[in-house]
Amino acid sequence: MxxxxxxxxxxxxxxxxxxxxxxxxxxxxxxxxxxxxxxxxxxxxxxxxxxxxxxLPPGGKVKKHYMFDGPNGQASFEDLFDDKETLVVYSYMFGPERERPCPMCTSLLSSWDGEVPDIRQRVAFAVVARSPLERLLAFKKERGWHNLPLFSDPTGEFSRDYHAWPADGSDDAAFNVFTRRDGTIRHFWGGEMSQATADPGQDPRGAPDLMPLWTILDSTPEGRAPDWYPRLNY
CATH class of the missing domain: 1.10.287 (Helix Hairpins)
Structure with missing residues (x-):
């Protein structure tokens, strides 16, 4: 069209x-x-x-030298791009203060795990959380994930700057896209639909919704239901 x-x-x-x-x-x-x-x-x-x-016009330059712990050792923010010009980063609500990760984030990432090889044909993809890497990899094994590239943000600086670690110290999810053009890394787009932009009677969510779970339930008579959420175990 x-x-x-x-x-x-x-x-x-x-x-x-x-x-x-x-x-x-x-x-x-x-x-x-x-x-x-x-x-x-x-x-x-x-x-x-x-x-x-x-x-969109060019977003803000990424000027800080963010470092992450990954399965192959330390990785810079630029390393996350690998050979791609675009990088998608999902910030996972699994900070060190949490006993268990966010069930909603986990449900979303479980649905994405099988898509990662396809996504990486077009862009780079990384999942970042503030918990230590060993903890992230242990949960990856528990959950049966095979493809999700998990990275720890040990200082929390990236998470803070890109709205996954609010000033009140809570844990939050974030979805951000970055570009690398002619050697310059910039922020391209990030989800901004939150409680402040939610309509009455609805949970804050983006559009289109990133969760296949809700896409399926929205096609049923029961719908998504405001009092039901996915769990880590059933």
């Missing part, structure tokens, strides 16, 4: 869909076509937002 291409009205596309399910009523089909039109509009809006994100 390009800006020059005229788009057909969403409801027109929905009505030309032609899908029918056994024994559905005409009332169901009319409501489903109306919903499908909204889903088409949502897809278009997601693409517009992604285009706007890609068009």
């Amino acid at each position: 390009t800006a020059a291409e005229p788009l057909k009205p969403a409801i027109e596309l929905a009505r030309s869909n032609g899908v029918r399910f056994p024994n559905e009523s005409e009332e169901y089909r009319q409501a489903r076509d109306a919903l499908l039109a909204e889903e088409i509009e949502l897809r278009r809006h997601i693409e517009r937002v992604a285009e706007q994100r890609r068009a």
